[in-house]
Amino acid sequence: MRAPGSWVDAIIAAGAVPAAYVPDARSGRGDIEEFTGAELVEGAELGTHAVGDVRPTALRAVSFLDGIERWRVVGYGGVTPIVRAHVAAAVRARGPDRRLRTLQEESRELAVTRLEALTPAVREALTGSRVRVVEFAAEEAGQPARAIQAARSEVERARAALEQALGERRAAALGPGEWLVVDGVLSDSAALSEHPRTLGVIKSHGAQFFEGPELERALTLPAGHRTSVFRPRRRGARREIYSWYLRLWPWEGNDLLYGMLRVEARADADTVAQASGLSAWLVRERAPVSTPDARWDRLLYPIHDVETYLKSRAPRDLVRPPAFRLPRTGS
Amino acid sequence: MIQQRDHEPIGRVVATELKPATPYQFHFWTAQETTIGIGAIVRVEDAAGSGERGAGRVVYGVVTDGFAYSDLATPLHDVVGAEGDPVRAAESPTVRQEIRLWTAAVLRQMPEEPLQPVPLGRVHVATDADVAQALRMDSYLSGPHPTGIPIGLYTSGGREAPVFLDAEFLLGPEAAHLNISGVSGLATKTSAVEFLLASIFQHFPRHKGRIAAVCFNVKGPDLCFLDRPGTLDEEDRRRYERLGIAPRPFERVRYYAPFKADGVNLNTLRTHPDLVADVEPLVWGLQEVLDFAEVLLNRDDIDAKADAFIDFLADRMLNREFDDGFGGTHRVATFADLDRLFRAIFDGLELAGRSDMWRTHHIATIRKIRNRLANISTRCKGLVTDDGPSNDLPWGGFEDRTVYVVDVANVDPLGQDLVFTRVVSKLREHLERRDLGVDAVVVFVDELNKYAPADGPDTYVKKMLLDISERGRYLGLVLFGAQQFRSQVHRRVVGNAGTVVFGRMDADELATPGYQVLSPATKIKLATLPVGELMTRHPHFTQPIFVRFPRPAVLRGRDGVEQFPPAPDLPFEDAVVRHLVKLDARIRPNQVKDLIADRTPEDVRRALARTRQARPGEPFAYFRRLLGTRVATVVAPVREAVSPLNPISEEPY
Numbered sequence: 001m002r003a004p005g006s007w008v009d010a011i012i013a014a015g016a017v018p019a020a021y022v023p024d025a026r027s028g029r030g031d032i033e034e035f036t037g038a039e040l041v042e043g044a045e046l047g048t049h050a051v052g053d054v055r056p057t058a059l060r061a062v063s064f065l066d067g068i069e070r071w072r073v074v075g076y077g078g079v080t081p082i083v084r085a086h087v088a089a090a091v092r093a094r095g096p097d098r099r100l101r102t103l104q105e106e107s108r109e110l111a112v113t114r115l116e117a118l119t120p121a122v123r124e125a126l127t128g129s130r131v132r133v134v135e136f137a138a139e140e141a142g143q144p145a146r147a148i149q150a151a152r153s154e155v156e157r158a159r160a161a162l163e164q165a166l167g168e169r170r171a172a173a174l175g176p177g178e179w180l181v182v183d184g185v186l187s188d189s190a191a192l193s194e195h196p197r198t199l200g201v202i203k204s205h206g207a208q209f210f211e212g213p214e215l216e217r218a219l220t221l222p223a224g225h226r227t228s229v230f231r232p233r234r235r236g237a238r239r240e241i242y243s244w245y246l247r248l249w250p251w252e253g254n255d256l257l258y259g260m261l262r263v264e265a266r267a268d269a270d271t272v273a274q275a276s277g278l279s280a281w282l283v284r285e286r287a288p289v290s291t292p293d294a295r296w297d298r299l300l301y302p303i304h305d306v307e308t309y310l311k312s313r314a315p316r317d318l319v320r321p322p323a324f325r326l327p328r329t330g331s
Numbered sequence: 332m333i334q335q336r337d338h339e340p341i342g343r344v345v346a347t348e349l350k351p352a353t354p355y356q357f358h359f360w361t362a363q364e365t366t367i368g369i370g371a372i373v374r375v376e377d378a379a380g381s382g383e384r385g386a387g388r389v390v391y392g393v394v395t396d397g398f399a400y401s402d403l404a405t406p407l408h409d410v411v412g413a414e415g416d417p418v419r420a421a422e423s424p425t426v427r428q429e430i431r432l433w434t435a436a437v438l439r440q441m442p443e444e445p446l447q448p449v450p451l452g453r454v455h456v457a458t459d460a461d462v463a464q465a466l467r468m469d470s471y472l473s474g475p476h477p478t479g480i481p482i483g484l485y486t487s488g489g490r491e492a493p494v495f496l497d498a499e500f501l502l503g504p505e506a507a508h509l510n511i512s513g514v515s516g517l518a519t520k521t522s523a524v525e526f527l528l529a530s531i532f533q534h535f536p537r538h539k540g541r542i543a544a545v546c547f548n549v550k551g552p553d554l555c556f557l558d559r560p561g562t563l564d565e566e567d568r569r570r571y572e573r574l575g576i577a578p579r580p581f582e583r584v585r586y587y588a589p590f591k592a593d594g595v596n597l598n599t600l601r602t603h604p605d606l607v608a609d610v611e612p613l614v615w616g617l618q619e620v621l622d623f624a625e626v627l628l629n630r631d632d633i634d635a636k637a638d639a640f641i642d643f644l645a646d647r648m649l650n651r652e653f654d655d656g657f658g659g660t661h662r663v664a665t666f667a668d669l670d671r672l673f674r675a676i677f678d679g680l681e682l683a684g685r686s687d688m689w690r691t692h693h694i695a696t697i698r699k700i701r702n703r704l705a706n707i708s709t710r711c712k713g714l715v716t717d718d719g720p721s722n723d724l725p726w727g728g729f730e731d732r733t734v735y736v737v738d739v740a741n742v743d744p745l746g747q748d749l750v751f752t753r754v755v756s757k758l759r760e761h762l763e764r765r766d767l768g769v770d771a772v773v774v775f776v777d778e779l780n781k782y783a784p785a786d787g788p789d790t791y792v793k794k795m796l797l798d799i800s801e802r803g804r805y806l807g808l809v810l811f812g813a814q815q816f817r818s819q820v821h822r823r824v825v826g827n828a829g830t831v832v833f834g835r836m837d838a839d840e841l842a843t844p845g846y847q848v849l850s851p852a853t854k855i856k857l858a859t860l861p862v863g864e865l866m867t868r869h870p871h872f873t874q875p876i877f878v879r880f881p882r883p884a885v886l887r888g889r890d891g892v893e894q895f896p897p898a899p900d901l902p903f904e905d906a907v908v909r910h911l912v913k914l915d916a917r918i919r920p921n922q923v924k925d926l927i928a929d930r931t932p933e934d935v936r937r938a939l940a941r942t943r944q945a946r947p948g949e950p951f952a953y954f955r956r957l958l959g960t961r962v963a964t965v966v967a968p969v970r971e972a973v974s975p976l977n978p979i980s981e982e983p984y
Contacts, residue, residue, distance in 0.1 A: 098426040287412030287423040292404040301425050308402070308428070 007111065007129030008074045008084060014125035016075035016082060016118070021148075022318070038209035041242060042228040042272050046214040049276055051246075052224040056284055057277035059179050063093040063103060063170055066183040066306035067163040069155050070318035077118035079144050082126070083151040085110040085134075086318050087159035088310045089166045091180070092302065100305050104166055107313070110134050110158055112151040114141035134158060164189045171195045183303045186241055186264045187232075193239040193266065199278065200241075200264030203298040205257055207232070209243075223250040223259060226279040229272045240267040246279045248286050249297050259297040340453035341365060341488070342433070344375055354437065357392060357449035361431045369394055369852045370866075370877035371487035372457035372465050373435060377450050388442070390449045391457065391465030392435030393874045395850040401427040434850070436874045438465040456488035463492070467871040471497040480534050481574040482527060482867060483878030493574050494878045496830060498536055500870045502771055506829030507804030510779070512817040513834025517862050520813040520834060521553050524775055525883035527811075530576050531773065532732040540770030541731035545724075545758065547751060548738040549777050552600040556891030557734055558584040558609070560884060567881035578884040583733040586610040587724060589714035589742060589750075594936045595906035598713055599738040600888075603895035608913055613737065614940065615714060616721040617666050619753060620707060621645050624700075625791045626745075626752045636696045643692065644700070648672070655679060656690065666708045666715070673701045711746035720940045724754060726761055729768035748792050751782065755795055755808075762806040771807035774799070779812035780819040793821060800827035818843040831868040833875075835860040849875070903932060910939055914950040926955055934958060 067089035075082040088107035092100040140150035168191040186200035227245040249259030265271040290304035342361035346352040375390040413420035479495030500506040548554040571578040588599035657679030761767035783796040836857040908920040938957035947953040
């Protein structure tokens, strides 16, 4: 399945072997997957705080940012995959009528490959088209499986960059009392991590900030509770940020991470003061639930809405086709 | 006035494998807040040069169903999100994504060939011009001889457009007849017909000739005040103006009603002194009854012997010198004459004691026919005169754009059948000969389920209604029938109605098989339709269309009775005075009372009827002269046979 008249046609015409491989989709920004450690900024030891009786922070207007990526191997130049990718991000704002409307939206189409591994004709066809070409590292190009993983990383990077750009633009435009909720970490962006009214909501918990009893306390957090605010240790380009865990739904009978969010906000004393109010507000965001998404226990409905919006506008040929259907037989 | 087309789309056609777009149906979504609803007409088009398949096609459709749903996977998830508390469910910070999805039935595709599935294009609210195109009204609203008859305003999506019926298909000859259904008590059926008649009278094309209407008033005062102005509000007047109809009562209305049993007081609710002068008595004699004797006979009565005797009676005895075979000579012109003949026959047979047969007819057959004929003169005393001149509708003298109201509301059902059958048969007879005075007649009959029921015996009335339904359009005899339950009317009567109108319908009726073609949403709309709104089907419209019509500009029956309360029945002498004073205002009451004081009522009634019929220059002198001697019975003109109806066949309409 090819987009008619696109650069894909051009590279196929130039000799690339057509392919149709859609990898499993991964959307949303993940967490770092290592032990980094953290410093408590609220209390002497990691505590748990009920937020059920706390007055939720009244947010006058909230925008939600999320992004998606869709990609497909559309051809091979020799054994080097040529990937067609679509990355998109959008900010949808919730108005007084409690409905979400798109404020900002951006998408890009990318070709991901290693140009020098392609035949001159295919390379020329690709570079001659108007598509933006992103190359993965030369050492990843030899082995197709590694090349595809490398392409995936490039697509993720492109999507994260788009989200970040959109988020920073939105954060700069936020009016007094307006908030921006980002699906994923804030600490990749200086503008976002320093803004007083941005929140990062992280659903995946690869990073490990605590050990021993504190880890147990954090991961067995009761529903409607948050942990003390802590400061994850800085790593690489990550900025100073404050964070805390928040349990939306009871985990007992499910899994330790069930209904668990990690929230990021500006590293500021105000964040500690607002942590319970913001948490109470996030608990209210449990409804409506974002089913049928499998991550509904952690996926805020407005984030799910942004994702649904972006998916509905993504090129249809990049969606994994449904199972092949055989015609019904008479018997 | 043609409105400017609005280029802003209000929706977009969507198609999935489970809900595909077809040549006859499509689905589209709109914003949550939309002005369209069930019955709205929409236009689907693709922008020229868009490159999309089907670009350039325009499809018109009418909304037949609507759906709303959210992205909620199952209701249980809503319960989970609100933790079982409905109050919390309403307090969720975000409203779920919802959809307004509509199903529309295709009204017209342009170009019409090749017929293809509806393109997945933009959806617009239909304008006046779109409505005309969608309903194919453009074919009969333009040209040298437009034939449009306004029936109401299509209103939807904040727009309003006049809807016209094609006179060729409403009043013949292409198709004809109108059938209207609706629950009783909402004044929809009668109001709609009154409005439509006014519309027809004002818009019937001149090139199609002259037209009149005959309305049978079968209940209360419904049609008794068609010449009196009713109350209209500003909205009604605006609708009249939009439809191009002058809001005025009927200019020419002729009322006919039989007498009550006393033979002098009219059996109608239009007896107020200011109005009663317009009411003509409807009186029939033996000849008028005998032509339709079959109406009076029930199913068991109809046999070859009875039929033969009625024929003998009509052909050999009526208005002829006749020897009874026992030495007596008779000339049978009235019920009284006939009764004398019957007595002579019975007496003669009894005295002779020779046989039970008279002129090949068995005495039992003769007695049966005598009983039936005597029965009608008893049960319908006032309509049927035992002995006296008849007074009938002006056969041959029908006037253009005139309503003839025949008030039989208080007449015995048998008499109603007789009136109905005879009037319609005479209309058919005269229209066949083209000597009625008009080229087309609309006959309005309410309670059609009574006269042409779906089941039950094949009565003469039913046969006649079937005949009109199937052949009337060629003659210009158009049936406007109304009933509460369409399913209870003979299918060939309703099936032959080219135009079908529905007011508010009963839910049980809508559950019958005849309504299976309607969507559940359309049925719900029909079951809750407000007064003044109708659903219309017409040969040019491929789907039913909802229209609104203004209140008729005539006085409603109920209001008329309050404004013009019926006068109480007058004593015999006073009633006679009133009839004569109506002929000549100079006549003094005491003069009349003195004259009739020592006369029998029968003689007075006969003299009065003759005077009324003759309309002499000096009515009182004429009346006195008639009373001076025995008033001779009227010799009716030579009877013209009514051609028999075709027998009911099983052929489909």
